[in-house]
Amino acid sequence: MPERVREDIPLLGGEDAPVYFDNACMTLKPRPVIEALTAYYEKMPVCAGRSTHALARRVGEHVEASRAAVSGFLGADRPSEVVFTKNTTEALNLAARGLGLEAGSTVLTTDREHNSNLVPFQRLEKVHHEAVRGTREGEVDLEAWKQRLERGDVSLVSVCHMSNLDGYKVPVGAIAEIAHDHGALVLVDGAQSAPHMPVDVHALGVDLFAFSVHKMMGPTGVGVLWGREDVLEGMEPLVSGGSTIETTRLDGHTLRDPPGRFEAGLQGFGGLVATRAAVEYVDGLGLKEVQEHEERLSLRLQEGLEERGVTVIGASRAKGNGIVSFTLEDVGIHELAILLEDKGGVLVRSGLHCLDSWFYEQGLEGSCRASLYAYNTLREVEHMLGVIDEIQAALGG
Ligand SMILES: Cc1ncc(COP(=O)(O)O)c(C=O)c1O
Known part of the structure; x- marks a missing residue:
């Protein structure tokens, strides 16, 4: 499904297409x-x-x-x-x-x-x-x-x-x-x-x-x-x-x-x-298929982040729902978002995600958030994990 949808989205057509993981904010538009x-x-x-x-x-x-x-x-x-x-x-x-x-x-x-x-x-x-x-x-x-x-x-x-x-x-x-x-x-x-x-x-x-x-x-x-x-x-x-x-x-x-x-x-x-x-x-596209696709991708993303010692936040059983919020020790959330874009063209959101009250209650300053959709691919998820490796290597981790 993702390849078919990508063909309909002009922004994802070129060699330099971004890895767009900010879908909870707004999605891309098909032809x-x-x-x-x-x-x-x-x-x-x-x-x-x-x-x-x-x-x-x-x-x-x-x-x-x-x-x-x-x-x-x-x-x-x-x-x-x-x-x-x-x-x-x-x-x-x-x-x-x-x-x-x-x-x-x-x-x-x-x-x-x-x-x-x-x-x-x-x-x-x-x-x-x-x-x-x-x-x-x-x-x-x-x-x-x-x-x-x-x-x-x-x-x-x-x-x-x-x-x-x-x-x-x-x-x-x-x-x-x-x-x-x-x-x-x-x-x-x-x-x-x-x-x-x-x-x-x-x-x-x-x-x-x-x-x-x-x-x-x-x-x-x-x-x-x-x-x-x-x-x-x-x-x-x-x-x-x-x-x-x-x-x-x-x-x-x-x-x-x-x-x-x-x-x-x-x-x-x-x-x-x-x-x-x-x-x-x-x-x-079929919403059941969209849901299952996002499940597969976000499970892999969450597992890959956790393997690398990245902290995934939120409800402990909220896995595989297409949205992954995370923080990396010793790196500010906005800095992490900028590094993901600069090093690998990965677009995520950083901040409070309009959930100020929840973050305040938890005593957290915010997170980076990757949110997926029908046009995202497993290749993009692996690419983001590779960029995290690069960031961690640069930090001497
Ligand atoms: C759960 C939830 N509720 C409400 C909104 C507000 O949507 P909009 O900005 O389109 O009004 C958003 C947008 O991010 C959201 O994620």
Whole structure:
């Protein structure tokens, strides 16, 4: 599979192609997505939803085709349950603000959330936020969730599906069951799961699910909030104005039904049109195959790093999930990232990965992170391990 995908990605075509291991941040784009974007700008660079002329109708049809593709991708009941946003962050903010959570109630998250699934809840004025601590091994403690939910004050549970630190899979289905038993809604940050494993929102048993299309070979500037129809119907928009209303008078307005009420103003139509190409491309690869491929590669990477005395951090059982975070004694994390690039063209990310709160709790200053995708190869993994050998040799290790 990786060789076939690489042929579709212009950036990976040349002799000097980078070893791109920063996929948890953003993925590279294949030709069908680039062509769909170009087709929008060349053949129909206008708005949808307002004018009646043929060009506008055409854009509208493409956007709705993308919405239907996302709906199918998530196993949703209907395309109208798919709200387009800028990214996962905006989708999570829309849920945090739009749900109108009861004053005095509590929102629960895990203790390993990306800032985007933490800060929006910390900033709610009349609602408390609390993190349920994991086990010493860094995993979710279902008993702790049960005990906390039994107190009966929780209105929303919002959890990441797959961690952007180490690929750890949160048992979302089990948490959702407990949350629903105690009357709480369940929102999932699927930024790292939807691009890498099959997701079915009904099988998961959740109420809302957010992800970013740019992390699954899609265009930048497109995210998704899927919500059950009755949940979306009860929500307020984050931004209002043009396109969100049925009618307006000087003394009031009526909001449109979802999803229109949430998509204010003219949109990033190029990205929305090209979203269908991304969904179809990833679907065509088969997410099970993508997941198994990443498993093989990241297991080898983790094992190779550990053999070399490199410290791999995260949950002790989070192995083979496509993301490996690591530190090397006596080398700063940013210095290590620069050495990997300078010596071998390996692009990783260094820092806190928007997991500031987790690193703070652990007393760690950050890590280097290698995150893999469908176009990465075992050869690239071995190459990175070779570059680590070179770095260690230069350090006299
Ligand atoms: C787990 C997780 N949640 C949320 C986000 C935020 O995604 P975006 O920046 O596309 O809004 C990311 C991005 O890195 C992520 O990894």
